[in-house]
Amino acid sequence: MPGRIQSIERAAAILRLMAGGARGLSLAEISRSLDLPKGTTLGILRTLQHVGFVEQDEATGQYQLGGGVLRLGTRYLDGNELRTRALNWADSLAARSGESVRIGTLHEERVLVVHHVFRPDDSRQTLEVGTLLPLHASALGKTLMAFDPLALAEESEFERPELPGYTERTITSRTALTAELESVRANGWAAELEELVEGEVAIAAPIRDRRGTAVGAIGLSGAVERLCDDRGLRMDQVSYVRDAARSISRELGAHPW
Template identity: 80%
Template sequence: MPGRIQSVERAAAILRLLAGGVRGLSLTEIARTLELPKGTTLGILRTLQHVGFVEQDAETGQYRLGGGVLRLGTRYLDGNELRTRALNWADSLAGRSGESVRIGILHEGQVLVVHHVFRPDDSSQTLEVGSLLPLHASALGKALLAFDPLACPDEPEPGTELVGYTRNTLTSPEELQHELEAVRSHGWASEKEELIDGEVALAAPIRDRRGTAVGAIGLSGAIERLCDDEGLRREQISYVRDAARSISRELGAHPW
């Protein structure tokens, strides 16, 4: 049986290192972290640059992941009918609401973000495609828990609490089930500072031609923008539900 190819292993190690950083890394930092000779590291980086997997900042000389990796990593997402049909509606929702928009699907007991539209302003933002969110502490997750039959978690052991992310996270399974009943009743989900302090999110389920919830679309933003003295702004809820219904119709769901 052929042995492993060392250069491929080293290239993979460099990509993993760059993927785990919040900023670019210099040649020296990469070589030192991976305990590789600088010359070897530079040769691998130049090859990865050539194929589009790594980019180098012209001013700082630091390296970061390139667009080729993003296209490779989201190849299966591009073929996902939900994401393809939802692109225009997600853009429209971001424009109407003035907030960041995410589309999520159920993935191994979590929410996988398959599409993300930045808030339409000049603020610094981070692309969240591929990130995972907890079901019980996110609006997208609650929408899936309430309407996707495959999202129902196993019956917890008596006294078991869910993971808390802020002081507002619903950690009691009983309280969560009570909220999910309300979500089913009014057709949309929300979370107020349950995952991130100061952030509010709204979401509604996306259904296919069988009427089954196959995903959720929602928006998120600062509590000061999305809430008023009476609570969540009603127009934002309307925008989210309109977008979910439009995408559902694209997927063949009957109007409701």
């Protein structure tokens, strides 16, 4: 039987050390804490940086956990499990709001719709499960960009001066999108006002797991004349969405907030 690989054990020890601290650690601190030579420690750190498991602060030179480790830790809940946990709440939201409901997760720089409940009327509708939505032009996407720590890092289009436009109302400016996401974080929900499809409005809120990490989003969508009134977006519909998001989050072990 093959023996243990020392370099992997040392890398794991470094990651555990970083995970246990609330701040970055210097090369000397890591080397001293694990009783490893600085040269050996530096070599492991550079390798972990290369694969995205460790990041180095350019200003201080200190090391901290990177997005690669975060991905491993937060993606234990896949779309199928999220859908299973959210089925009843999604149905309830559709009945309460009178609109169609979608649940989405982050997938390759887009929002993957993992569950879709039709609007509870007799109109002809198309099932949207498996549809990919743009992050910056959808309520589900804005929610993920605001609350999922991986979404912004994965949105390569976000680095461009101008983002793709879908209607005249699409936010295409990076500066404007940054301001929009700050507002989403402050409010706890996101809106999409004819930014992806003309005449359509959507509202979404984050679904969190037991660690408080956003693992998806739930939202409703419908015609602008139904979801808006003379004062703008109907806040009762916003409340319905947030209630559903909180309920699903509790199903996943999140603490009430």
